[in-house]
Amino acid sequence: MPRTCFVIMPFSTTTSCTEEEWTLLFEALFKPAIEGAGLDYECRRSVATRGNIVASILQELKESYVVLADLTDHNANVFYELGVRHSLKDRTILVAQKEEDIPFDLRAYAYHIYDWLTEDGKEAFATRITELLSEIDSNPDRSDNPVSDFLGRASEPNLVQTPVAVEPEEISYAQSLAGPSAEGLNAIDFARKLARSGVPQAATTVLRLTHAELLPAISQTVNELNQREVPSQIQENQILGLAREFTNVIEPTVHKVEEFVLASVEEQWESGVRLGLKLSGDLISLSERPHSGRSIKFAQGTPALLAWRLLLCSGAKALSEESFTLLGMILKESIEVEDNSGRFSNQPLIKRRDLFWPEALLGNAYHGTKYMIELWDYAPHLHEFFTSKEQCHFELAKFYMVVALATPPDDFGHALYPGYRLFPEARRAMSSLCSRLAQSATYLEGIAQVLGESAAHFRESWSERVRLANSVELGMHHPWSDSLRFPDSIDAEPPG
Numbered sequence: 001m002p003r004t005c006f007v008i009m010p011f012s013t014t015t016s017c018t019e020e021e022w023t024l025l026f027e028a029l030f031k032p033a034i035e036g037a038g039l040d041y042e043c044r045r046s047v048a049t050r051g052n053i054v055a056s057i058l059q060e061l062k063e064s065y066v067v068l069a070d071l072t073d074h075n076a077n078v079f080y081e082l083g084v085r086h087s088l089k090d091r092t093i094l095v096a097q098k099e100e101d102i103p104f105d106l107r108a109y110a111y112h113i114y115d116w117l118t119e120d121g122k123e124a125f126a127t128r129i130t131e132l133l134s135e136i137d138s139n140p141d142r143s144d145n146p147v148s149d150f151l152g153r154a155s156e157p158n159l160v161q162t163p164v165a166v167e168p169e170e171i172s173y174a175q176s177l178a179g180p181s182a183e184g185l186n187a188i189d190f191a192r193k194l195a196r197s198g199v200p201q202a203a204t205t206v207l208r209l210t211h212a213e214l215l216p217a218i219s220q221t222v223n224e225l226n227q228r229e230v231p232s233q234i235q236e237n238q239i240l241g242l243a244r245e246f247t248n249v250i251e252p253t254v255h256k257v258e259e260f261v262l263a264s265v266e267e268q269w270e271s272g273v274r275l276g277l278k279l280s281g282d283l284i285s286l287s288e289r290p291h292s293g294r295s296i297k298f299a300q301g302t303p304a305l306l307a308w309r310l311l312l313c314s315g316a317k318a319l320s321e322e323s324f325t326l327l328g329m330i331l332k333e334s335i336e337v338e339d340n341s342g343r344f345s346n347q348p349l350i351k352r353r354d355l356f357w358p359e360a361l362l363g364n365a366y367h368g369t370k371y372m373i374e375l376w377d378y379a380p381h382l383h384e385f386f387t388s389k390e391q392c393h394f395e396l397a398k399f400y401m402v403v404a405l406a407t408p409p410d411d412f413g414h415a416l417y418p419g420y421r422l423f424p425e426a427r428r429a430m431s432s433l434c435s436r437l438a439q440s441a442t443y444l445e446g447i448a449q450v451l452g453e454s455a456a457h458f459r460e461s462w463s464e465r466v467r468l469a470n471s472v473e474l475g476m477h478h479p480w481s482d483s484l485r486f487p488d489s490i491d492a493e494p495p496g
Contacts, residue, residue, distance in 0.1 A: 002042040004032045005133075006064035008081040009045060014073035016097055029116045029466055030068065033126040039133050041066070061085045066136060067487055071096045071103075071111075081461075086145040091136055093129075109144055110338055112251030138211045173202040177256040187259035188384060195269035203271035206260075207278055214253065215282055218303055221250055222286065225299035240367050240374075243360055246298040247305065247371075248378070252308050254283075255381050261310060262385045265317045265326055273326050276314055283307035284352075285338040287359060301359025305371070308355040312372060315349075316395040317385055319402060324446035331406055331450060350407045366475070369419035372396055390425055397423035398433050401486075404469045406451050415468045421484045422474065430484055431493070438491045462490040 007030050011021050024041070026045055034043040044064075046057045060066060061084050069092060082325035085092050094111040096102055102111050112128055115121025122199045136142075173194055176182050194202045225246050234242065257279055265274025311330060318327040334346035363365040373396075376382060376389045386392035400420035407416045420426055436443045441455070448458035466486035474482040487493060 002040050003065040003108040004060070004063070005041045005043045005066040005068055006060045007043060007045040007068045007070070008061075008078050008085075009070035010075040010078060010118065014075060016073050025116050029114070029122055030070075033122075033129040034068070034133070036126060037130040037133050039130070039137065041133065053434065057081060058084060062088050066091045066093065066133065068093045068095060070100065071106075073102050074101060074103075078491050086147045090142065090144045090148055091140065092144060093132055105146065109146075110344070112344075115466055134208070135211075139215060173197070173199060174205050176209040176211060176213045177206065177260050178217060178253055180212050181209075181213070182256050184388060185256060185303065187256040188263040191260045191263035191272055192267055192271070193274060195264060195267035200271070201241070203269075203275045207275045210257065210275075210279065211282060214257070214279065218250060218253055218283070219286055221253070222299050222303065225249060225302075226294050226296050228296065228299070230296055230298065234362070236364070239362050240370055243362075243367070244378075245299050246296075247302050247360060247433055250302050250306065251379070255379070258310055258313060258379075259316050259381050259384070263384075264319050265314055265321065266385070268321070268323050268326060268442065270326065270329065273314065273318075273329055274333070275330070275334055276310055280307035280310055281335040281337045283310075284335070284355075288337065288339050297359050297362055299360075301361070304355065305358045305360040305368075308368075309360060309372065309375065311349050311355075312396060312399065313375075313382065313385075315403070318391075319399045320386075320395045322443070322446065324450050327402075327446075328452075331403065332452065333491065350403060353407065353410060353416060356419065363416040365419060366422070368381040369400075369422045372419075373423060393423045394425040394429050394432075397426045397429035401430060401433055402447065402450070405447075405465050405486075409468060413468075415472045418474060421481050426481070426484055430486070434487055434490070434493070444490075459490055463488060 006125050007026060009026065009030075010017070010022050011019065012022075024158050026167075030045075031043040034041050044060070046060065054244065059403045061081060063404060067082075067085045067089075069078060069085070071078060071082075071094060082092070083143065094102065094109065095114055096111065097114060097116070098404055099113055112125075112132075114125045175185065175190060177187055178186070194206070206241065225321070228246070230242065231238070241409060257276070261273060261276035264276070283303040287301050315327060315330040318324075318330055331350050332348045334348055336344055336346050357363045357365045358368045358371070361371060373393065374393050376386075386395060397420045400423070404418060404420065409415055420429070423429065437447065445455045448455045451458060453461070465486065470485045
């Protein structure tokens with residue numbers, strides 16, 4: 001039996017639409033998008049019939065599995081009905097035609113601006129609705145309104161956790177990479193099996209099941225860690241040690257995800273790598289989510305740190321395998337993140353400069369690199385993918401260098417922090433990267449492809465790229481490791 005998505009929206013003429021246009025909007029946009037998502041929904045709105053209209057609407061607000069509220073033009077009835085829904089249940093989607101129609105009090109929650117007058121706008125809305133309804137199925141009890149946040153729980157919690165539905169044809173690959181069901185799972189062999197099976201929807205099913213287990217577990221742990229005490233005054237040499245006390249608690253939760261994604265890179269399985277990009281966005285969103293209670297940066301920033309680490313390790317592995325297609329995905333494919341205002345952004349790694357200044361390390365880029373250098377000693381599952389600590393450092397440093405070449409300057413013209421210079425294998429990595437670019441046309445074309453350029457243009461732009469990268473200093477605390485520079489010419493050996 002279909003679930004109900006009840007739409008609360010204006011009926012009579014408002015500033016933006018006539019009464020007839022509101023009806024058309026429901027029939028041509030909301031209803032097709034919701035019922036066409038393929039998730040077994042019936043879309044309804046209230047109708048003017050005889051009897052107690054208010055009672056009928058209240059019944060729909062109470063019983064509907066999802067409510068979509070259109071806040072366009074600040075319609076009084078819509079806000080009344082939205083308040084009733086918030087007092088009863090979560091699972092409410094906020095939309096509007098203009099951003100200014102979202103009141104300040106609700107801007108901390110996800111909302112979505114739509115365009116119903118163009119075909120591109122309708123298509124984008126339908127795609128977003130499908131994503132939102134899928135996310136609701138993955139985490140149906142997620143708090144999404146001020147009432148739930150104030151009470152500290154869902155307004156009408158389910159007594160039994162709603163399991164993620166698994167279709168019969170999914171049984172052979174329906175497996176979460178987190179939670180109790182992942183205990184004992186060999187995630188590396190699992191990824192290899194799926195990569196070789198040729199089942200296109202396998203990674204989507206694994207993502208859906210993992211999302212439902214991983215994010216609530218990490219969110220709960222972050223909330224618990226936010227209750228810990230930290231010194232009121234923290235010296236710089238204490239940062240990494242204190243951060244470790246927090247990251248060590250959460251790190252094991254993502255180990256199987258890292259194993260799965262790194263094995264996917266080895267198998268050159270794009271769907272498995274995209275799973276990593278999607279979960280990275282979800283983890284970053286956890287760090288950026290508004291927090292109503294006590295918030296400690298060491299705890300709140302850890303999910304984003306783990307996402308950054310997953311992206312760096314995956315990128316280093318892709319570069320070491322010379323899998324340029326996957327390397328391009330990791331560097332330049334958009335990662336969807338719900339920011340701290342409840343809006344969604346889509347930016348690739350090379351435009352997420354903030355990740356290189358991890359909040360979990362109090363925004364210190366040096367300690368971020370130091371964390372990655374020490375990772376080999378704390379994450380033994382990485383030993384399956386790199387032959388030694390030296391090779392791990394070598395590949396990570398080389399990937400950092402490619403990131404530095406690919407990342408555009410910020411609004412002030414500054415290049416990315418040159419953390420690659422801190423790696424013990426940095427000089428060897430620089431020599432290897434530059435030699436390969438100078439001596440192998442195939443390698444040069446591959447790296448240029450990753451950057452979205454022709455090999456000829458990459459050669460032409462080399463001097464300007466490296467001039468910018470070489471202009472950035474590590475800082476006065478690290479003069480002994482700050483002499484490494486890219487060569488001025490792509491065919492020259494690195495200086496020093």
